[in-house]
Amino acid sequence: MTATLIDGRAVAERLRERVAARTAELARHGVIPGLAVVLVGDDPASQVYVGSKTKQAAAAGLKHFDHRLPATASTSELIALVEQLNARSDVHGILVQLPLPAGVDSAAVLAVIDPAKDVDGFHAVNAGRLALGQDATVPCTPLGCLILIREATRELAGKRAVVVGRSNIVGKPMAQLLLQNDCTVTIAHSRTRDLPQLCREAEILVAAIGRPKAIAGDWIRTGAIVIDVGINRVAGPDGKNKLVGDVDFDAALSHAGAITPVPGGVGPMTIACLLMNTVNAAIRTRAGALGPLIGLK
Numbered sequence: 001m002t003a004t005l006i007d008g009r010a011v012a013e014r015l016r017e018r019v020a021a022r023t024a025e026l027a028r029h030g031v032i033p034g035l036a037v038v039l040v041g042d043d044p045a046s047q048v049y050v051g052s053k054t055k056q057a058a059a060a061g062l063k064h065f066d067h068r069l070p071a072t073a074s075t076s077e078l079i080a081l082v083e084q085l086n087a088r089s090d091v092h093g094i095l096v097q098l099p100l101p102a103g104v105d106s107a108a109v110l111a112v113i114d115p116a117k118d119v120d121g122f123h124a125v126n127a128g129r130l131a132l133g134q135d136a137t138v139p140c141t142p143l144g145c146l147i148l149i150r151e152a153t154r155e156l157a158g159k160r161a162v163v164v165g166r167s168n169i170v171g172k173p174m175a176q177l178l179l180q181n182d183c184t185v186t187i188a189h190s191r192t193r194d195l196p197q198l199c200r201e202a203e204i205l206v207a208a209i210g211r212p213k214a215i216a217g218d219w220i221r222t223g224a225i226v227i228d229v230g231i232n233r234v235a236g237p238d239g240k241n242k243l244v245g246d247v248d249f250d251a252a253l254s255h256a257g258a259i260t261p262v263p264g265g266v267g268p269m270t271i272a273c274l275l276m277n278t279v280n281a282a283i284r285t286r287a288g289a290l291g292p293l294i295g296l297k
């Protein structure tokens with residue numbers, strides 16, 4: 001048996017088309033959704049990510065404001081910038097690219113983002129609302145994963161889901177979303193005992209670890225839906241850097257029912273969901289007057 005590929009690029013493109021259509025409607029009300037991205041330092045991976053966000057935001061009709069600061073920027077400078085962006089009516093979404101340089105108090109910076117503009121869904125208000133099952137801005141990566149899982153199956157209720165990784169930006173909100181969709185959810189992490197055996201129980205397996213090929217093929221239950229969040233740069237056979245996920249993809253193919261590739265899986269969905277969250281943030285500024293939010297379908 002060979003697993004079905006879940007084509008994140010194609011699903012992301014369709015979502016971006018829906019975002020673009022909604023943005024065009026907002027333009028008729030004189031509203032252009034605006035996304036501000038704050039990038040500190042010159043991490044090459046962050047620059048690639050911010051570069052594709054800029055292009056795709058423009059293609060979907062959003063305004064994009066880039067704020068690049070040197071690696072020496074202080075916590076108080078960043079807080080001042082976020083406060084300025086909070087006050088601007090043409091900025092509906094604020095994203096502070098992580099990780100911030102070691103000297104910066106990241107939690108303090110993220111905490112000052114207006115929760116209404118927190119399109120990453122990292123603010124305590126949004127994380128709390130998600131945990132309570134209230135209307136919240138959901139972090140882009142787990143939201144993208146949920147959309148891909150729904151591409152693979154319509155029936156989530158009662159499924160056994162294992163999320164490997166418990167970060168605030170991926171693992172924890174992913175587990176919340178699966179729970180909200182009536183899965184039976186287990187969260188695993190570096191202190192989990194017998195991870196292979198736990199993974200073998202998973203009908204839905206989400207890997208968000210940050211270790212190349214950490215999940216072996218024979219850890220995967222026959223027919224499982226496998227979502228690989230990992231983005232790891234490793235040296236390829238030709239000596240050039242290539243991207244690999246947290247799952248041993250080639251080995252997983254003969255076990256999984258459906259699987260996301262890296263690249264071309266979760267990554268493109270993260271950016272599409274960021275655009276969706278930004279347009280929804282703009283719609284919420286005039287509740288009711290601008291029509292419905294973009295939903296998951």
Ligand SMILES: NC(=O)C1=CN([C@@H]2O[C@H](COP(=O)(O)OP(=O)(O)OC[C@H]3O[C@@H](n4cnc5c(N)ncnc54)[C@H](OP(=O)(O)O)[C@@H]3O)[C@@H](O)[C@H]2O)C=CC1
Nearest residue numbers: 141165166167170189190208209210229230231266267270
């Ligand atoms: N595609 C996309 O859009 C995105 C991809 N990513 C990628 O996803 C991956 C995870 O990101 P992020 O959540 O930010 O990472 P973090 O480093 O914040 O979290 C990693 C998690 O994995 C757990 N872990 C580490 N080693 C093991 C192990 N050997 N066995 C089991 N669990 C382990 C850690 O456990 P513990 O808590 O005990 O330390 C931690 O909970 C990275 O590769 C990142 O690049 C991230 C964001 C977006």
Ligand SMILES: Nc1nc(=O)c2c([nH]1)NC[C@@H]1CN(c3ccc(C(=O)N[C@@H](CCC(=O)O)C(=O)O)cc3)C=[N+]21
Nearest residue numbers: 048049095096097098099120231263264265267268270
């Ligand atoms: N505040 C904040 N929010 C984030 O959402 C955030 C962040 N900081 N810091 C870094 C991580 C990482 N991340 C990715 C998004 C898209 C791809 C992506 O598009 N990947 C392509 C490949 C890109 C390439 O070739 O490098 C793919 O997987 O197909 C990857 C990684 C968002 N993150």
